Amino acid sequence: MDLEKKYSKNTDLEHRKKFAQFFTPQPIADLMSDWLLGNENCKTILEPAFGLGIFSRTLLNKNNNLNIKGFDIDETIIKEAKTHFESFNNVSLNLEDYMFNDWKNKYDGIICNPPYLKFHDYDNKQILQEVESKLKFKFNGFTNLYTLFLLKSVFQLNKDGRAAYIIPSEFLNSDYGKLIKEYLVKTKTLRHLFVIDFKENVFDDAMTTASILLLANDNNNSEIHISTIDSKSDLQLIKRYIDSYPKGKGEFSFAPKDLDPTIKWRKYYQVQNSINYNNLVPFSTYAKVVRGIATGANEYFTFKPSKAKEFNIPEANLLPCICKAKDVKTNFFTSEHFKNLIKKDELTYLFNGQQSKSEEVENYIKKGEQEEINEKFLTKSRKPWYALEKRPPAPIWVSVFNRNGVKFIRNEANISNLTTFHCVYPTNSDLFSKVSIDLLFAYLLTDVSKDIFSDNRREYGNGLKKFEPNDLNKSKMLDLSILSQSKVKEILKLYSNYRHSENEKYIAEIDLIFRNEYSNAKNHTHLPVRQADLQLLTVF
Numbered sequence: 001m002d003l004e005k006k007y008s009k010n011t012d013l014e015h016r017k018k019f020a021q022f023f024t025p026q027p028i029a030d031l032m033s034d035w036l037l038g039n040e041n042c043k044t045i046l047e048p049a050f051g052l053g054i055f056s057r058t059l060l061n062k063n064n065n066l067n068i069k070g071f072d073i074d075e076t077i078i079k080e081a082k083t084h085f086e087s088f089n090n091v092s093l094n095l096e097d098y099m100f101n102d103w104k105n106k107y108d109g110i111i112c113n114p115p116y117l118k119f120h121d122y123d124n125k126q127i128l129q130e131v132e133s134k135l136k137f138k139f140n141g142f143t144n145l146y147t148l149f150l151l152k153s154v155f156q157l158n159k160d161g162r163a164a165y166i167i168p169s170e171f172l173n174s175d176y177g178k179l180i181k182e183y184l185v186k187t188k189t190l191r192h193l194f195v196i197d198f199k200e201n202v203f204d205d206a207m208t209t210a211s212i213l214l215l216a217n218d219n220n221n222s223e224i225h226i227s228t229i230d231s232k233s234d235l236q237l238i239k240r241y242i243d244s245y246p247k248g249k250g251e252f253s254f255a256p257k258d259l260d261p262t263i264k265w266r267k268y269y270q271v272q273n274s275i276n277y278n279n280l281v282p283f284s285t286y287a288k289v290v291r292g293i294a295t296g297a298n299e300y301f302t303f304k305p306s307k308a309k310e311f312n313i314p315e316a317n318l319l320p321c322i323c324k325a326k327d328v329k330t331n332f333f334t335s336e337h338f339k340n341l342i343k344k345d346e347l348t349y350l351f352n353g354q355q356s357k358s359e360e361v362e363n364y365i366k367k368g369e370q371e372e373i374n375e376k377f378l379t380k381s382r383k384p385w386y387a388l389e390k391r392p393p394a395p396i397w398v399s400v401f402n403r404n405g406v407k408f409i410r411n412e413a414n415i416s417n418l419t420t421f422h423c424v425y426p427t428n429s430d431l432f433s434k435v436s437i438d439l440l441f442a443y444l445l446t447d448v449s450k451d452i453f454s455d456n457r458r459e460y461g462n463g464l465k466k467f468e469p470n471d472l473n474k475s476k477m478l479d480l481s482i483l484s485q486s487k488v489k490e491i492l493k494l495y496s497n498y499r500h501s502e503n504e505k506y507i508a509e510i511d512l513i514f515r516n517e518y519s520n521a522k523n524h525t526h527l528p529v530r531q532a533d534l535q536l537l538t539v540f
Helices: 003-010 013-018 026-037 054-062 075-085 127-135 145-155 169-173 177-187 232-244 305-311 335-343 359-370 437-444 447-456 469-473 485-501 504-518 531-539
Strands: 044-047 067-072 091-095 107-112 157-168 190-196 210-216 224-229 252-254 280-282 287-291 318-322 349-351 396-399 408-411 421-426 476-478
Touching: 003 054, 003 075, 026 054, 026 107, 026 157, 026 210, 026 232, 044 054, 054 067, 054 107, 067 075, 075 091, 107 145, 127 145, 145 157, 145 177, 145 210, 157 169, 169 177, 169 190, 169 210, 190 232, 210 232, 224 232, 287 469, 305 359, 396 437, 408 437, 421 469, 437 447, 437 485, 437 504, 447 469, 447 476, 447 504, 476 504, 485 504
Parallel strands: 044 067, 044 107, 067 091, 107 157, 190 224
Antiparallel strands: 157 210, 190 210, 224 252, 280 476, 287 421, 318 349, 396 408, 396 421
């Protein structure tokens, strides 16, 4: 049994998650090590998130004359690592936070699988100030720790030094990734970006897709290469590029000036579905998406009817709310659906303790304070701490996570929602608007809309996809205002039929209308309508 498997077996998952310990597979460690050793003058190595030292073990197996320094903040794992490396005089292990140490030293090679932690999971909140002051580069307040590891390592590369990082590919297509991409382009150190899109996870316990970044502080900076790796057998492409550097090419190659850090980089390595359609506008033209209500302590704020009865909370202090995605089964959520959830004693309310003189409400607030709910990350910044975020019920909900395309739900019950859904507020839904809420929702139910939204998705492991509110706001959609009145009538008729039957053949017909009206035949990369829809249309 190798070190990582033995450690995982003997160390509970909670501890490993606390320190974001997801171990690198050996084949990938081999490739990343080969990149560093491609620099013939490589003598000094830094492993910033040492763990059990899989990279250092791999490097020493290939060249035992290297001087290696490692950092880790987990006493348990560093103790285990020291046991293995105690006979190596050329390996120095430090129980210290890499982000606050070793800034003055430069290295010939830096290799890392950094911790995947958001700031609210990380104890030291001064980290941004530290990085900004050292790099002379301003970052926004929300990012992930792994990106700061990467940027510090770029800063610490010797002339002709190389770095290899394996990190989640999320930063390529997220708002917080803009400044990271800008820094990589500005420093001219990124040589090749491999986006790994396996159907299976690269890491056993991590729910994310990965990317391997090969960086170098040399003069071969005229191009940045990007390649996609779809299967484990494709890993040989990385080996081929390393062996042929600097002559090797990627699947896609760009001059640094041609890469725009402010946009999602997916467009540089995946065909965009939106090119198949004409007359596109931002989704924000017709709607605004915001996240659902975040309580900061769902176990305290969410209520079943039985819990409301137990604490005698008046109905006036209970906000009707959908709390779990599993409770919404169809595209239309009605008052009847909500009543059924109440009958089943599901989570259907949020505690709203404001402006109440009820003794029972006061007691429940005191209970929260005794349990230190008022000291949690979100609640402690609110006044009063038990105040709910102000969100009017949204006419449309949209799923945060999906596997088969984004899902929209018509909130006919007119109730609130937690962050399990985002809120969609149409911006042109008055009586005089050409684009009614029914027309908009009819469009959102189609595969055309899912195809176009898909361009702005974020990807995690095992085919899981995610949309943040701004991913949707900045997505494209068909400009529904250019439809003729007769087509609008036809679509609304089909939508009405669907609403009363939920027979998918009507959505298939609406989908076909949109494809015919907006299709860019010149660029179309797939069939005008999916095979399943054709079958539906012929059956009925």
